[in-house]
Amino acid sequence: MKEKKDDTRDPLYKEISLKIIDFMIEQHWQEGDKIPNEYELAQVFHVGRGTVRKAIAELVRIHILEIRRGKGTFVCENLHFHDEKIREAYHAMEYDRGLYLLQIRALIEPWAAKENKLSAPVRSAWLAYEKADGEQRMEQDIAFHEAILASTANPLLPQLNRYVSDSIKAIDDARPDEAFFRRVQKEHRQICEAIEEGDHDLAYALVLAHIEHDSEFLKEAKHAIL
Template structure:
């Protein structure tokens, strides 16, 4: 496994650590209660079982969970030591949070794509095309592609070769995961087209094209969240 792959696995595991902790709280699990098994958690959060294992290890080290061999995984504490440094899990209105994250992404990601068009290596571009293909194949098979979507946006950020941007990757990852969770994969066609447009522009060193394509991608995302928020508001009336 490459160093970048190890970093990505760690970042995703940290995201799922937060998701599992939120699940414990929202499901009102008590100390001593047993969590669903590894396979069920992987299905629930749309990630691989290896990511679930890493997330559970993190929660073990935080003193939240205990893995009992041959029995299962149990809640032993509900007070986290160091989860969710941005404090996003405390926000109840996930739709509003998704919108705020979408607004932040519009500010950040088009500029990041522009930098990637200047700085990406041929290996970076090859990897981005590979991720496009993986996402397209999973969409065609109606499989969960959240990890690959996160990988795509993370790799665009990585390709910018900007040290500060790399520190923002966890925020980008959180935003992608929040968007997919809220929208339930409703923009599959637009995702395919705009991802390809972004990578094509990066490949051609077209900075304006990369920035514009990413802005279009972010705008599609934001408009869908806005539409879903309106529907949710109407249901409550």
């Protein structure tokens, strides 16, 4: 069988690391158990062996797996799947993935705000966020940023919506407090006003600052559990 092409981009191997953790729990692996080899895991997750190799290295780094020379890869001794260690490692990797996605957004979304041609959808999404609470906040936050991507003359930008939704879900997983939501609410309003007033440079700067603030929040959340 022809081996799938390796894809060792950071977001992909981080995602596979998380899937390996899920697989470990689903298969009821215990401390000291030997895990499948790279080829077998590549078949399970439909990725290249290089991606699996990087994912395993990440799990070794955070002491979930260990490599025994000449024997293979094993679940670390003294690792209890129901204690906080594996859960904290899982969340730390989720936050890392969110940070990678925010880096991508920082390259694209400020430009989209600067080139925005339709302020009405952005305003509508902002007003919906103002009224939202609970889980609706995350949904409306995603809708606000998707509206920015959808309101330019570039028809391909909405294809990047998954970067928006996945990064915001990572932020939501970090359990932001009311101060976080008030900050987001204020920044959404400022972005909306800049777009409506046609102040393109300000819209660019505000979106970039907003993404940077979200990145700082995720970095602090990760630091708090490590």
